[in-house]
Amino acid sequence: MKKDTLNLVTRSDYPAPVELTRAQLRGWVRVVFWGLRVYIVVMIALVAIGFARGHA
């Protein structure tokens, strides 16, 4: 089994992960997200219709 490497040499200069804060959705980005919601709903409906009719 693989060894636990926690005791190996430390590289303190390895950059830290970027800080994550919630993005503020404004302007066109907000519109894009609503477009994405509509797109997802429409495509799921179409795929369901397609499968029901034997397209796939």
Place this chain on the structure above:
Amino acid sequence: MSKHVAYTQFIDFEEDVKIRARDQARVVALREKKGWLFRLMLGLVLIGPGVLVMIADNDAGGVITYAQTGAAYGIGFFIPALLLSGFIAYVVQEMTVRLGAVTHRGHAEMIWGRYGAFWGWFSLVDLVLANILTLITEFIGVTLGLGVFGVPHAVSAAAAIAVDVVVLLVLRYYAWERVSLWIALGNLVFIPLALMAHPHWSTVVAAFSTWRIQGGFTPAFLFIVLANFGTTIAPWMLFFQQSAVVDKGLTVHDIHHGRMDTAIGTVAMVAVAVALVILTGSLVHGMPGASNLDIQQILRVLGQRLGPIGEDLFALGLVEAGMIAAIALTASTSWAMGEAFQWPKSINMPARRAWRFYLPGLLSAVIAAAVVLIPHAPLGFLNLTVQVVASIFMPAAMLFLLLLLNDATIMGEYKNRKWQNIAAFSIVGLLVALNGVYGLSVVMPHLF
């Protein structure tokens, strides 16, 4: 408690650094040395995520799709289309290299942290479901391929699971990556197979000058186009490569090598895909009923035309394609779950410390293998369905990628340039348009 604190409370950065210290030290040591030999060694050390993601993309489902495409449509339309899709795949995957190297966070982690739990859950559920569906196609490939050699399906599925478990649980990231790369080499078997078919190269060249659709623009043709795009770029690829870049510990200094890695993988992926279309386009296309052959029938035709060696090599290629993709998809699921729920999430970690990280990926593989063994399961239907589902959800995955790559506060000088945005938004537009046309063909079939 702020959202930021709540989100990062489980992250132990020091532990993260320590577990990949050995890999980091190897890269730093090679980078400090002069001479072409050390530069070559550095390149070989840094190669991995890009080649793996692209070769794993030529998975069993992909091999089956390309083989059926060549059989049904010959080499006229799809060879130029495959070159285009290779370019698309490179543009998309290169962005994940930059995002991973700059942020040191995986894709699921970025979506969850930046856009909240709703989109985080949406992406995670979408990814895990698509991964399980795709894993089913991988086990179809493995069982069908080994079936040619008389191995019972239950035995081949169990053996594939065993390899997947051992590779993931026993090896640290670097060894896992090297073993996976050796397995990925087997994908190239389709290139000599295409040469064995003695294709008419003039026909291959002519495909570029007379780009036309045999049989016209029908719903069946559109479905094949969607399936081909679905197999060339898929959501799991974004998650996989970004997580692999992070787990490997790549930094902004490694972006150049990450791009080379991705480019090499793209060339290999396109070469294999083109080889498959040439193979079946030369040997199977034009036969009665060629457009409706399943992969077992195609295998039999290859056996008749190339002899047992041809059939055996194709079957081995199918097994390899399924195996390398199963390894990648399993890791992709584990990484995404670990990132979303802030579990310890590295292939460097021993199973006893990171069992929650390893469990979802391996469980998804076991579920997929079990489905394949169900008698009379609609496996062919599942294979094409997964490609269509992946291509439909791809624009959503791309959107998050593009928003993150254009976020100057995160990416700084590594944010997307104008041409990268033009190319990437064009790809999203192409995907949405293709999906829209597919939708129209469903609702108004008389239009086609």
